Amino acid sequence: MGFLSGKKILVTGVASNRSIAWGCAEAMHREGAEIALTYQNDKLKSRVEDMAAKCDSNMTFPLDVGSDEDIEALFAALAERWDGLDGIVHSVAFAPREQLEGDYVDAVTREGFATAHDISSYSFAALAKAGRGMMQGRNGALVTMTYLGAVRAVPNYNVMGVAKASLEANMRYLAASLGPQGTRVNAVSAGPIRTLAAAGISDFRDMLKKVEERTPLRRNVSIEEVGNAAAFLCSDLASGITGDVLYVDTGYHILG
Numbered sequence: 001m002g003f004l005s006g007k008k009i010l011v012t013g014v015a016s017n018r019s020i021a022w023g024c025a026e027a028m029h030r031e032g033a034e035i036a037l038t039y040q041n042d043k044l045k046s047r048v049e050d051m052a053a054k055c056d057s058n059m060t061f062p063l064d065v066g067s068d069e070d071i072e073a074l075f076a077a078l079a080e081r082w083d084g085l086d087g088i089v090h091s092v093a094f095a096p097r098e099q100l101e102g103d104y105v106d107a108v109t110r111e112g113f114a115t116a117h118d119i120s121s122y123s124f125a126a127l128a129k130a131g132r133g134m135m136q137g138r139n140g141a142l143v144t145m146t147y148l149g150a151v152r153a154v155p156n157y158n159v160m161g162v163a164k165a166s167l168e169a170n171m172r173y174l175a176a177s178l179g180p181q182g183t184r185v186n187a188v189s190a191g192p193i194r195t196l197a198a199a200g201i202s203d204f205r206d207m208l209k210k211v212e213e214r215t216p217l218r219r220n221v222s223i224e225e226v227g228n229a230a231a232f233l234c235s236d237l238a239s240g241i242t243g244d245v246l247y248v249d250t251g252y253h254i255l256g
C-alpha cells in the first residue's frame, strides 16, 4: 500500500512525458492515488488520454487556466465522478517567448508582464478557489512548481522570475487562507529540467551545464525526483508542512 492510497489528486500541466506534471502523476499513481489529468488544448488531448491510461485513469479534462469557464467546468466534471478531492498539482506556466531573452528592462512589456502573472501565478489561486469546496475537511494539499528565479535575478528568466515570486507569495496567502479548513499549500522549487516549457528560455542548455558543474550533487534533477517530492507534500506524511517552498534542485540554491 502506497502513502497516497485512497487519495484523489488532480494534476494539471501534462504536455509531454518530459513534463514535471508527468513525474508527479507517475509518482502519485505509484503511491496509490487515483489521478485525473488536464490538457491545455485539443492537440494534447489524445496524448494526455494515453498518459492517463498509464496511471489506470480515464479521467482527463480540458483546461486552459486563462479561462474561468474552463475552470468552472473542470470542477463540475470532477464533482460528478469524485465525492471529494485530496490534492491539486499546479504545474503550469507561460510567458511570451520574447520576454525570456536578453536584458530584463528591454524585454519586459505591460502585456507580457500581465500574461505571465495571469497564467503562471493567478491560475494557482483560481484553482484553489474553485477546488476548495471539494477539498474541505479532507486534509488535502495543493502543490505548485516554482524556480529559483523567484528569489534571484537569473539571466533570461526575466518576467517569469517576477511571476514566480508572485506565485510563491500567492502560495503563502493560500496556505493562510485554506489552513483552517485543513488544506495545506506548498511549492516545489525544481532545478532546471529539459521540458517543452524550458525550450522557450534562451541559453537553457548553458543553465543545465552550469548547474551540473557547480551544484553539490554535481548533476541535474529529474522529473521523477520532483514528482516524489510533490507526492510527499500531498501525502499525510507532510501533515505538518504548509506555506513552504521545498527545493528539489540537487542543492544548487545553497551556493553563493
Ligand code: 0WD
Pocket: 013, 014, 015, 016, 018, 019, 020, 021, 039, 040, 063, 064, 065, 066, 090, 091, 092, 093, 094, 119, 145, 146, 147, 148, 189, 190, 191, 192, 193, 194, 195, 196, 197, 198
Ligand atoms: O526547468 C524547468 N523545466 C522548471 C520548470 C524548473 C522549475 C520550475 N518549473 C515549472 C514551470 O515554470 C511550470 O510552472 O514547472 C512547471 C511545469 O513546467 P514543465 O514541466 O517544465 O513544462 P511543460 O512540460 O512544457 O509543461 C508546462 C505546460 C505547458 O506546456 P507548453 O510547453 O505548451 O507551454 O503548462 C501548460 C502547457 O501544457 N500550460 C497551460 N495549461 C493550461 N492553461 C497553459 C494554460 N493557459 N499554459 C501553459
